[in-house]
Amino acid sequence: DTAVSQTPKYLVTQMGNDKSIKCEQNLGHDTMYWYKQDSKKFLKIMFSYNNKELIINETVPNRFSPKSPDKAHLNLHINSLELGDSAVYFCASSQELRDEQYFGPGTRLTVT
């Protein structure tokens, strides 16, 4: 059974479109995260939710909006996509803050 899953795995879209990435974890963890990994492999945290509450909101354009309908899901919605949004987006979860994180397989977003 996959611990942290993301859909879709690949997403190709045009500038200006709106898209969503879904994440689900079946580990019973309380905390979930979204990370962005750029073409140089730099990993940067975007958001963190703990018990469905937003804990960390890094300097991310407000075109990015996370939503946590329940503790097992954390979705990422992106409005008005730009070329610079092209990256691999990883979802992760941990039992609590500052604990081991389990990463999903990633979603490769390409904006043309």
Add this chain to the structure above:
Amino acid sequence: GENVEQHPSTLSVQEGDSAVIKCTYSDSASNYFPWYKQELGKGPQLIIDIRSNVGEKKDQRIAVTLNKTAKHFSLHITETQPEDSAVYFCETGTYKYIFGTGTRLKVLA
């Protein structure tokens, strides 16, 4: 601001040799220091972690050492094998989760 510096950016070793990767951090309140391994096309996976009340931790061929005074921690891999080839990331921070810039390790058979 808080930052984490990771060196080297690339490392090539012969199979069976040891590899060492070092990270230096700025947040003196950091108390959790994990290392992640990322294979091609996959998400990062935790391989070892240490908390600030411990100076060293080992798990078979992998070890992490922490020097809180100097604010650096290192990953040590002994008897390297080709399957150790991957990108390795350190991470730390208190309220911010800051990853190092990554080290691409190549183990040459």
